[in-house]
Amino acid sequence: xxxxxxxxxxxxxxxxxxxxxxxxxxxxxxxxxxxxxxxxxxxxxxxxxxxxxxxxxxxxxxxxxxxxxxxxxxxxxxxxxxxxxxxxxxxxxxxxxxxxxxxxxxxxxxxxxxxxx
Amino acid sequence: xxxxxxxxxxxxxxxxxxxxxxxxxxxxxxxxxxxxxxxxxxxxxxxxxxxxxxxxxxxxxxxxxxxxxxxxxxxxxxxxxxxxxxxxxxxxxxxxxxxxxxxxxxxxxxx
Numbered sequence: 001x002x003x004x005x006x007x008x009x010x011x012x013x014x015x016x017x018x019x020x021x022x023x024x025x026x027x028x029x030x031x032x033x034x035x036x037x038x039x040x041x042x043x044x045x046x047x048x049x050x051x052x053x054x055x056x057x058x059x060x061x062x063x064x065x066x067x068x069x070x071x072x073x074x075x076x077x078x079x080x081x082x083x084x085x086x087x088x089x090x091x092x093x094x095x096x097x098x099x100x101x102x103x104x105x106x107x108x109x110x111x112x113x114x115x116x117x
Numbered sequence: 118x119x120x121x122x123x124x125x126x127x128x129x130x131x132x133x134x135x136x137x138x139x140x141x142x143x144x145x146x147x148x149x150x151x152x153x154x155x156x157x158x159x160x161x162x163x164x165x166x167x168x169x170x171x172x173x174x175x176x177x178x179x180x181x182x183x184x185x186x187x188x189x190x191x192x193x194x195x196x197x198x199x200x201x202x203x204x205x206x207x208x209x210x211x212x213x214x215x216x217x218x219x220x221x222x223x224x225x226x227x228x
Contacts, residue, residue, distance in 0.1 A: 035216065037219075042221070043205060043221060043222050043224075044219055044220070044221045044222065045207065045209075045219035046219075047216050047217070047218060047219075050215075050216045091160065093160075103148050103149075103150040103165035103167070103172065103173060103209070103211065103213075103217065104150070104162050104165055104173040104175070105150070105152070105160075105162060105217065106162070107152075107159060107160035107161075108159075109159045110159065110160075
């Protein structure tokens with residue numbers, strides 16, 4: 001069965017600290033997609049990144065970086081030099097990409113990040 | 118490009134009533150998915166539509182239904198509302214095979 005686990009329910013850091021959000025997934029498929037979304041207090045989910053199961057390259061986008069390791073079924077997200085505006089709930093999600101579709105996302109429970117000034 | 122729009126944004130209903138929520142996808146996106154978000158269960162997949170056909174369905178009772186129109190707009194319907202149906206209902210659209218973009222959601226309160 002598919003499952004996404006975000007063990008950290010809440011994290012609180014002080015501005016400029018680095019923070020890593022953990023994500024562990026379970027799937028039997030060899031083809032799948034992993035995602036991170038951000039949900040600020042306004043409620044709208046904001047897409048951050050998508051990786052497919054065949055691409056284990058780490059990715060960096062500004063202060064954000066992602067570490068994908070199939071050996072440990074993990075897809076962790078690091079924010080470098082955190083800012084108050086990073087405060088939000090972050091969700092990791094999995095799609096098994098059936099028939100090319102990624103419209104069936106399995107979400108983790110989310111990690112609430114609070115960045116204090 | 119305009120984002121995903123959902124109407125209404127807020128809704129209050131009483132138990133036993135039914136409700137219809139609407140979602141207009143980003144122009145050119147033909148895939149629309151619906152999710153329910155509650156504090157207890159988190160984000161759960163309801164269903165996905167592509168070209169007016171339901172492609173996937175989550176583990177929800179038959180009271181939850183949806184449809185998609187030829188212009189890709191989608192509606193979801195919940196009949197015989199229960200208190201536990203109170204939630205944020207999120208709609209997402211995508212070109213098939215790509216990441217989804219979410220709307221602001223409809224906050225449904227069942228009294």
